[in-house]
Each structure stands twice: as structure tokens, then as C-alpha cells.
Amino acid sequence: MTTDKVTNQDSPLDRFIAVIPAGGVGTRLWPLSRAAAPKFLHDLTGSGSTLLRATYDRLHPLAGTHMLVVTGVAHRAAVCSQLPEIKDSDLVLESEPKDSGAAIGLAAAILHERDPDTIMGSFAADQVISPEDLFQDAVREAIHTAAAGKIVTIGIKPTHPSTGFGYIRSGATLNIPGAPSAQSVVEFVEKPSEDVAQQYVDSGEYVWNAGMFVAPVALMLKHLEANQPVLFAGLQEIARAWDTPQRDEVKDRIWPTLPKIAIDYAVAEPAAAAGDVAVVPGIFGWDDVGDFASVGRLNSAREVDDVTVLGEGARVFTENASGVVVSDTKRVIALIGIKDVVIVDTPDALLVTTKAHSQRVKQAVDALKARGDADVL
Amino acid sequence: MTTDKVTNQDSPLDRFIAVIPAGGVGTRLWPLSRAAAPKFLHDLTGSGSTLLRATYDRLHPLAGTHMLVVTGVAHRAAVCSQLPEIKDSDLVLESEPKDSGAAIGLAAAILHERDPDTIMGSFAADQVISPEDLFQDAVREAIHTAAAGKIVTIGIKPTHPSTGFGYIRSGATLNIPGAPSAQSVVEFVEKPSEDVAQQYVDSGEYVWNAGMFVAPVALMLKHLEANQPVLFAGLQEIARAWDTPQRDEVKDRIWPTLPKIAIDYAVAEPAAAAGDVAVVPGIFGWDDVGDFASVGRLNSAREVDDVTVLGEGARVFTENASGVVVSDTKRVIALIGIKDVVIVDTPDALLVTTKAHSQRVKQAVDALKARGDADVL
Known part of the structure; x- marks a missing residue:
């Protein structure tokens, strides 16, 4: 981990710094994922790495150790244990959740304060991507596109008409050197109905919005200032104090006052309307590990008969059974005829539950919270 | 528990002493029931009493505190805690399992040594019976029948063509005073196929063999001596030492040498062939709690939606689910769409597992044993 990124001379790739927002409990993965141990701190693919560590390792060939991590203050120890390379000044600890506008916006503001020519890339800590080289190729194209003055989202070629994701409608090819597949973005659209999703897939013009952005920090901040001036001003004040002894004092004073808004509404959609957003279609495999059916799909390594087993200490016995077992204990688990x-x-x-019902775990967590079982949430 | 049994003067009911064999792990109720905490030590009906305690309480109106309990030496503390009324000299502790011939035979021999006119009744500790007054009526008839010189089994009127029980074929009514429903036994038959079971039920001549015996101890021992002279001799030697300071020494020396045989083969079947066995049909509800489907049926008290929940500490959340939850922990258990x-x-x-597969738990336990997971069996 002491080597630095390998890039061409004077390449925009030299200006790249990765930002990893590590937030989100992953409610549909309860009871494994929960407030005290969210999704990104688990190894959900059986790879031996947590999703956070895998995200860092996937970005390292592009960014070296030039990375910023944004997470909740409660996860400081766990994140530092997973990413011992991260310096204190590159770890943004949120004292309370303020949505992605503040989290990614503060990263942009800090990086801009350090070097206004920086190109940032934001990649959530809880996604699964493979193969990594195709992902890295797409990010490189996105960096070249960003250097041409765009906010670039990496969209995912849909494999099925999902109603669980937002979509991005792509337009003309941009013909940017180093980014042959970059296209303009016509619009971002919300999660569609099944019929509409099928039309999107059939048209070939739509990709899934995976929430990955690559952009010049100056352009990010320009749109943030125009659309969310209060948020922008607060973030600027924190960023100016960041690499000074006043960092904690200023952050602790300003952060709680910031408005809550998603980066999509604060920057991406208005920037798209202004013609400043491009998309690079990703042709790599991508999964946001949204539920346990997905966990089952991602783990083909260890099967006991037709049961996918996750968990080092698991002692699973099966007879005439199929499905997914995630074991966070060393108990014997016997499955018979199910x-x-x-x-x-x-x-x-x-x-x-069943694979077919695994999306409904979120509602169960809401119900448990309502009836006072918060100790296990 | 200080009152004694209420009987008529000079009634055979005065000669009655109850024997409770408390053995059998109840493998099909794993992992609740297991070697260290067998079935009879659990409250499987949600009544607030263990099966053992409920058995004692059901027999108390007939036997008062005149009861003998036969159990494994490992269960001494648990049994004494459940039945603080039992004296040391009325607690037969098996240093190793020797099947029901030795267990019930030793009880007969001890009681005969104390009073050869005793009528014993043997009732397993892990059955569920209701209503209790109809059970007690049947036992009283059985005691009167035993006093007339019979080994009397209480059979259960079949409610369905079970292939899980042995059957008893009844013959002519015996016309014994105090026992209007007592009949001769033609034969004991093994667990039948489904077709044969249906014929048995249709004929009206067959009852389920519930393993309940009421008999003069002298008659039990006469048949035991005739059919199993080695077992008989060993049991006699232990019985003669039982109420002396040599009890433990003699028992520890003899018990391991005794042959293993079921009481059915050692006494009941040869006695039936000799015309010495009668049956009193029981018209009470009876369940041997053979599997978790049965546990579900017996517990209608606490339902969370369509899920029967057993266990004091259970914190069960259900959505669109049905079945049985037996909780021996205080964990939150969420069932969704299953x-x-x-x-x-x-x-x-x-x-x-599922209700339909709950009989297969036994095979799973065998498999766990074979692969070395004996720590949880």
C-alpha cells in the first residue's frame, strides 16, 4: 500500500481523488446489518473483505491513497480498523446524518480548498462490482470526461427491468479524447413502474443510476452554490477550517445547522438541466446488495447442498433444503425440508423469511422500531 | 400436597402406587429436547408445568404421594427440583439406560418387597392427557381390573389411522365390578401400515397402545420371572437391598449387568398370550408430543397472528407467516412471508423446518451425531 497511482504525465488522472461515502444502515439486511454494524462493515460476498475494504481496494489502482472517507462518528473505530491507511484529515465524521448533499458536498469543498483543480469521484462503500478492471476503465473514461468540464455519472447497463433503481436517459456521444463511450445526459428519472422499466430497457437509451459521480470539484461547487446557497456557505466555512486546528470546533458548530438534501437534487439534476452532466455506461457487473436474495446470488462459493452459507463459524446441516443462511453465531443450524x-x-x-419476501425486511424493521424493539435494530 | 388419596374402605384403590418412568430424550423434539434436557423436563403445552410435573399432578388424586420415579442419574437434580415431594428411596436412578423391562421391573420388585399386595401403575412422564378426570376414571377401572388378577393396559380410542403407534386388539368384556369397560386383550400388534391402520380403526376392536400398565406387582414379577429369569434375579437382588444401607452398592454392581429388553416383550406380550392381560379403553385426549407439529397443536393459548409461540422470553414478530415458534432464548425472532x-x-x-417435515428431525439428529456435532445433541 506504499506505492502510489501510476498515471501518464500531465494526465487528468493525476488530479483524481476518490471519496467514499460510508453511510446507510442497509435496513433490508437486518438483523445482520444494523445501526451499530451497517452493511458496509460486513463481508457480504464471502470474499474475505468487508464491502468498505473492497471499495477502497477497487479504487486504489486509480487514486492510490488519495481518498476521503465520509462516515458516521459512531463508525470511526470500525472504519479505521478496516482502512488503517486513512489519515485523520481524510476521515470526515458526521456527528449526525445530513444526507448525501452535505456529505459529498463537504468532501468537494475540502478537496477544492486543498487544490481547486481536483477531480473527485464519489463511490458508495456498500456496492459490489466485478470485474474490477472494467470498473476502473469506466472511471478512467469518466475522469477524462470530467476534465472536459462535465459532472459524470457512471450508469449501469440494465440486466432486467428493475423497479428498485432510478434510471438515467443518455443522449448524444460526446467524442471526448480518452472517453469514447461518454454520452450527454438527457435526464434523470425516478424509480419506474414495471411497464415503464421494460420500455426503458427495450429502448437501449437508459442505464441504472448507481450513484457514482466523477466531477471537477469546482464544477460541483458551482452548481451547489447556485442551487443550495445555505448548504454551500456552511460547507465552505467547514472546509476553510478543515486543515487548521479549528477543524473540529467549526465542524461541530456548523454541521448540525446544515439542510438535509440528496446530492441528486442539490447538484446532479439541476446540472443535467444545464447540460453539464455526462454519463459513462458501465458494462461491469454491479449489485447494491439490497436484500438477502442478492446476498445469496453473490455467494456461490460455499454451498451446503442447495443452501448458500455465509459466516465463518456457521455449522449448517441441511436435508432437502434450499436458500441462504447468514450466520453471525457459532450455533448449529439445521434446515429440514424447507x-x-x-x-x-x-x-x-x-x-x-423467503427469497421472494426478502425485500419486506425493511417493513419488519419499521414495525419492530414502532413496538419498541430498538435494542436489536 | 400434604393431603393423601381419598378412597373407599378396603378398596383396591388403597393398594395403588404410581410409577413414573422418566426417560427418553425425545429426539424428534431436538434441539429443545436433548440428552441434558429431555422432553419430560419441558413445558411443551404452555400450561406452566413441565410434562413430568403435570404427570405427577395428574396421578396425585389417585396415588397421593405414593409414587416411584425412575430416571437417569444425570437428571437427579432436575427431577428433584420438579418433584420436591419425592423421597430418595422412591427415586430410582439408572446409571445407564436398560430399557423399560429393567426400569419398570425394578419398580415392581421394590414395591413387592415393601408390600406384595401392591397394585402398581406405570405412566410415562412425557405424555399429555386431558381431561384429567376421564383419565383418572380409566385408571380406577384399571385398578379394579388389576385387583381381579389382570395386567391392565389403558388403550386410547384412535382418532385417526396412525402408523406411529402400536395397537391393542380387544376381546370380550370382562364384567369386573368397578370396571364396566374392561375387556380381555386378544393381542398386541406392532405399528401398522396405513391401510392396516385404517382397517383397525374401522373395525372398532383396536385401541392405541399408550404404554400405560396397571397390575398387581406379584403378577408382573411372575411373568417377568417366567420370561426373563436373569433380569428377574438381578432386579430381585437390587430390590432386597433397596431399603437397606446396601442400596447403592448392590444397585451399582448389578444394574450394569442387566439385559436390555422392553417391558412389552418381557411381560405384556407373553402375559397376553397366557390370557392375563386386560384393556380399559381411554376416552380422554392423549398425545405423546412426538414432534413439533404436535407441540403446535397442543398450544393454542398464545398466538401471534397465525404463529403458535412457545417460550416465556420469546419476542416474536410475524408478517404473513404461520407455524410454530419454540423459543428457548430471549432473541427477537422475525418471520416474514413463510x-x-x-x-x-x-x-x-x-x-x-415445516410442520410436514417435523417427523424427520430424528434423522437430522442421527446425521449430526454421525458428523461429530454431539455437543448440541
């Missing part, structure tokens, strides 16, 4: 089941076994909570 | 499921949650082992 199909497509999802079992998540943790020290204080047990989930039993 | 039907007819059986979940048994214990500190070191978890079972997930």
Missing part, C-alpha cells in the same frame, strides 16, 4: 428460505442468525435476533 | 414453518431457537442450536 425451500428458498432466508435465515439470518445473529446473537440477539433471528430472521426467517 | 408458512407452516417450525422454528426452534435454543442458545446453541437452531432448527428450521
Whole structure:
């Protein structure tokens, strides 16, 4: 981890710094993922790495150790343990969640204060991507496109008409050197109905919005200032104090006052309307590990009969069973004559559902919260 | 518990002493029931009493405190805690399992040594019976029948053509005073096929063999001596030493040498062939709690939606689910969109199956034993 990024002379790739927002509990992965141990701190693919560590390692060939991580103050120790390379000044700790506008906006402002020519790339800590070289190729194209003055989103070629993702409608090819597949963005659209999603997929003009942005920090801030002047001013004040002894004092004073807004509304959509957004279609495999059915799909390594087993200490016995077992205990788990089941076994909570119902875990968590079982959430 | 049994003067009911064999792990109820905490030590009906305690309480109106309990030496503390009324000399502790011939035979021999006119009744500790007054009526008839010189089994009127029980074919009514429903036994038959079971039920001549015997101890021992002279001699030697300071020394020396045989083969079947066995048909509800589907049926008290929940500390959340949850932990258990499921949650082992497959738990336990997971069995 002591080597630095390898780039061409005078390449825009030299200006690249990666930002990793590590937030989001991953409610649909309860009881494994929860407030105290969110999704990004788990190894959900059986790779041996947490999703956070895998994200860092995937970005390292592009950014070297030039990375900023934004996470909740409660996760400081866990994140530092996963990413010992991260310096204190590159770890942005949110004292309370303020949505992605403040999180990514502050990263942009800090990086701009350090070097206004920086190109930032924001990549959530809880996604699964493979193969990595195709991802890195797409990011390189996005960096070249950003250097030409665009906010660039990396969209994912849809494999099915998902109703769980937003879509991006792409337009003309931009013909940017080093970015042959970059296209203009016509519009961002919300999660569609199944019929509409099918039309999107059939048209060939739409990609999934995976929430990945690559952009010149100056352009990010220009749109942020225009659309969210209060948020922009607060972030600027924190950023100016960031690399000074006043960092914590200023952050602690300003952060709680910031408005909550998603980066999509604060920057991406208005920038798209202004013609400043491009898209690079990703042809790599991508999964946001949204539920346990997805966890099952991503783990083909260890199967006991037709049951996918996740968890080092798992002692699973199956007879005439299929599905997914996620074990966070060392208990013996016996499955007999039950199909497509999802079992998540943790020290204080047990989930039993089916692959088909795994999206409904979120509602169960809401119900548990409502009835006062917050100790296990 | 200080009152004694209420009987008529000079009634055979005065000669009655109850024997409770408390053995059998109840493998099909794993992981709740296991070697260290067998079935009879659990409250499987949600009544607030263990099966053992409920058995004692059901027999108390007939036997008062005149009861003998036969159990494994490992369960001494648990049994004494459940039945503080039992004296040391009325607690027969098996240093190793020797099947029901030795267990019930030793009880008969001890009681005969104390009073050869005793009528004993043997009732397993892990059955569920209701209503109790109809059971007690049947036992009283059985005691009167025993006083007339019979070994009397209480059979259960079949409610369906079960292939899981042995059957008893009844013959002519015996016309014994105090026992209007007592009949001769033509034969004991093994667990039948489904077709044969249906014929048995249709004929009206067959009852389920519930393993309940009422008999003069002298008659039990006469048949035991005739059919199993080695077993008889060993049991006699222990019985003669039982109420002396040599009890433990003699028992520890003889018990390991005794042959293993079921009481059915050692006494009941040869006695039936000799015309010495009668049957009193029981018209009470009876369940041997053979599997978790049965546990579900017996517990209608606490339902969370369509899920029967057993266990004091259970924190169960259900959505669109049905089945049985047996909780031996205080964990939150969330069931979402899963039907007819059986979940048994214990500190070191978890079972997930369906009501339809609950009989197959035994095979799973055998497989776990074979692969070396004996720590949870």
C-alpha cells in the first residue's frame, strides 16, 4: 500500500481523488446489518473483505491513497480498523446524518480548498462490482470526461427491468479524447413502474443510476452554490477550517445547522438541466446488495447442498433444503425440508423469511422500531 | 400436597402406587429436547408445568404421594427440583439406560418387597392427557381390573389411522365390578401400515397402545420371572437391598449387568398370550408430543397472528407467516412471508423446518451425531 497511482504525465488522472461515502444502515439486511454494524462493515460476498475494504481496494489502482472517507462518528473505530491507511484529515465524521448533499458536498469543498483543480469521484462503500478492471476503465473514461468540464455519472447497463433503481436517459456521444463511450445526459428519472422499466430497457437509451459521480470539484461547487446557497456557505466555512486546528470546533458548530438534501437534487439534476452532466455506461457487473436474495446470488462459493452459507463459524446441516443462511453465531443450524428460505442468525435476533419476501425486511424493521424493539435494530 | 388419596374402605384403590418412568430424550423434539434436557423436563403445552410435573399432578388424586420415579442419574437434580415431594428411596436412578423391562421391573420388585399386595401403575412422564378426570376414571377401572388378577393396559380410542403407534386388539368384556369397560386383550400388534391402520380403526376392536400398565406387582414379577429369569434375579437382588444401607452398592454392581429388553416383550406380550392381560379403553385426549407439529397443536393459548409461540422470553414478530415458534432464548425472532414453518431457537442450536417435515428431525439428529456435532445433541 506504499506505492502510489501510476498515471501518464500531465494526465487528468493525476488530479483524481476518490471519496467514499460510508453511510446507510442497509435496513433490508437486518438483523445482520444494523445501526451499530451497517452493511458496509460486513463481508457480504464471502470474499474475505468487508464491502468498505473492497471499495477502497477497487479504487486504489486509480487514486492510490488519495481518498476521503465520509462516515458516521459512531463508525470511526470500525472504519479505521478496516482502512488503517486513512489519515485523520481524510476521515470526515458526521456527528449526525445530513444526507448525501452535505456529505459529498463537504468532501468537494475540502478537496477544492486543498487544490481547486481536483477531480473527485464519489463511490458508495456498500456496492459490489466485478470485474474490477472494467470498473476502473469506466472511471478512467469518466475522469477524462470530467476534465472536459462535465459532472459524470457512471450508469449501469440494465440486466432486467428493475423497479428498485432510478434510471438515467443518455443522449448524444460526446467524442471526448480518452472517453469514447461518454454520452450527454438527457435526464434523470425516478424509480419506474414495471411497464415503464421494460420500455426503458427495450429502448437501449437508459442505464441504472448507481450513484457514482466523477466531477471537477469546482464544477460541483458551482452548481451547489447556485442551487443550495445555505448548504454551500456552511460547507465552505467547514472546509476553510478543515486543515487548521479549528477543524473540529467549526465542524461541530456548523454541521448540525446544515439542510438535509440528496446530492441528486442539490447538484446532479439541476446540472443535467444545464447540460453539464455526462454519463459513462458501465458494462461491469454491479449489485447494491439490497436484500438477502442478492446476498445469496453473490455467494456461490460455499454451498451446503442447495443452501448458500455465509459466516465463518456457521455449522449448517441441511436435508432437502434450499436458500441462504447468514450466520453471525457459532450455533448449529439445521434446515429440514424447507425451500428458498432466508435465515439470518445473529446473537440477539433471528430472521426467517423467503427469497421472494426478502425485500419486506425493511417493513419488519419499521414495525419492530414502532413496538419498541430498538435494542436489536 | 400434604393431603393423601381419598378412597373407599378396603378398596383396591388403597393398594395403588404410581410409577413414573422418566426417560427418553425425545429426539424428534431436538434441539429443545436433548440428552441434558429431555422432553419430560419441558413445558411443551404452555400450561406452566413441565410434562413430568403435570404427570405427577395428574396421578396425585389417585396415588397421593405414593409414587416411584425412575430416571437417569444425570437428571437427579432436575427431577428433584420438579418433584420436591419425592423421597430418595422412591427415586430410582439408572446409571445407564436398560430399557423399560429393567426400569419398570425394578419398580415392581421394590414395591413387592415393601408390600406384595401392591397394585402398581406405570405412566410415562412425557405424555399429555386431558381431561384429567376421564383419565383418572380409566385408571380406577384399571385398578379394579388389576385387583381381579389382570395386567391392565389403558388403550386410547384412535382418532385417526396412525402408523406411529402400536395397537391393542380387544376381546370380550370382562364384567369386573368397578370396571364396566374392561375387556380381555386378544393381542398386541406392532405399528401398522396405513391401510392396516385404517382397517383397525374401522373395525372398532383396536385401541392405541399408550404404554400405560396397571397390575398387581406379584403378577408382573411372575411373568417377568417366567420370561426373563436373569433380569428377574438381578432386579430381585437390587430390590432386597433397596431399603437397606446396601442400596447403592448392590444397585451399582448389578444394574450394569442387566439385559436390555422392553417391558412389552418381557411381560405384556407373553402375559397376553397366557390370557392375563386386560384393556380399559381411554376416552380422554392423549398425545405423546412426538414432534413439533404436535407441540403446535397442543398450544393454542398464545398466538401471534397465525404463529403458535412457545417460550416465556420469546419476542416474536410475524408478517404473513404461520407455524410454530419454540423459543428457548430471549432473541427477537422475525418471520416474514413463510408458512407452516417450525422454528426452534435454543442458545446453541437452531432448527428450521415445516410442520410436514417435523417427523424427520430424528434423522437430522442421527446425521449430526454421525458428523461429530454431539455437543448440541
